Amino acid sequence: MASRILIHCDLDAFFAAVETLHHNLDSTVPLILGSDPKGGKGRGIVSTCNYAARKYGIHSAMPIGEAWRRCPGPPHGTGHYLRSTRGLYTRASRKVMAILAEYADKFEQASIDEAYLDVTEYCEGDWDRALALTRDLQTTIMTKLGLSTSFGIGPTRILAKMGSEENKPAGIHRTLPDEIVSFFEGRSVREVPGIGPKTATRLAEWGITTMSEASENGEIALARFTSERFANWIVRVIDGDSSDDVSPLRSRKSVGKEYTFEFDQLDSEMVISQLSLLVSKVLGRAKEMSVAGRLGEVKIRYQGFETHTHGRSIPVAMDDETVFMRLAHGLFAENVDLDRPIRLIGFRLGNLEMPLTRQSTLDFDE
DSSP, X not given: OOOXXXXXXXXXXXXXXXXXXXXXXXXXXXXXXXXXXXXXTOOSBEEEEOHHHHTTTOOXXXXXXXXXXXXXXXXXXXXXXXXOOHHHHHHHHHHHHHHHHTTOSEEEEEETTEEEEEOTTTXXXXXXHHHHHHHHHHHHHHHHXXXXXXXXXXXXXXXXXXXXXXXXXXXXXXXXXXXXXXXXXXXXXXXXXXXXXXXXXXXXXXXXXXXXXHHHHHHHHHHHHSOHHHHHHHHHHHHTOSOOOOOHXXXXXXXXXXXXXXXXXXXXXXXXXXXHHHHHHHHHHHHHHTOEEEEEEEEEEETTSOEXXXXXXXXXXXXXXXXXHHXXXXXXXXXXXXXXXXXXXXXXXXXXXXXXXXXXXXXXXX
């Protein structure tokens, strides 16, 4: 069977890039997002930073005070410190994903700043066309949105993802099926997604620090000091036989939305109205993803942050808004404490499936 052609897109320093555009900042000036540094006395951490800040050795999860010491802000330094603005990132991400999804046979948003595309049919199995497509996508996203992207192309998810890390930022790397062995040759096991520091340490104790050394040991030897499952998996990775499946359901087990009221609410009609809007948005998103669900859940958070989740399953997966609207309203009416102010309301569609056919209606009375 011919190899699938998968593309992994990773947005470069995404959060920092979006803030740079929003605030019209100079991208060559170090930008650090995170807690208030308080002139170097802050006790929080760095959430992320741009590439200019990384030149100072600043990275995610670093104490914000240490970041300030390495690259102070005004008046004595050039560092620019901001708090994250979540809504900006969500809107920018949706625009990028809409561009990417247009060219994919199968599309999977893996996180807010990365996605997988299966373009085997779109590119008619031509790896050169896939390379040209990534260049076009990279240019389009930069031109329309001002955001830098890196792409990896490969026959498996792992090879595509590792490829997008090869030439950051604004890089493109392609690994053809006959280049898999050379791609892994001498490469550290820590570079492989799925191999964490604990596993890498355990492998190192047995003299295995590179993928070449893992390959030389073979599956039987690896299984003796790891596990049969891990040994089989890492050998499949090296052989280019790991997963090549792209599906929205791999990275998402549910679709949900929440709303926090500006003031805690005792007006049940206002809460139900907001719940209805959430159901509509969630089902709209499910249809965009071509998924259906068998579980509906209503989340109610009362004053004081006490939170309750109430769910109900239906016999078959559906994406019918009317069905889940009735289900959500019923769950709310059956479980809400009308004497307690409500701080937050939410709705989640779970037990997702990608059915070949959809049942259009469902009689709850049956």
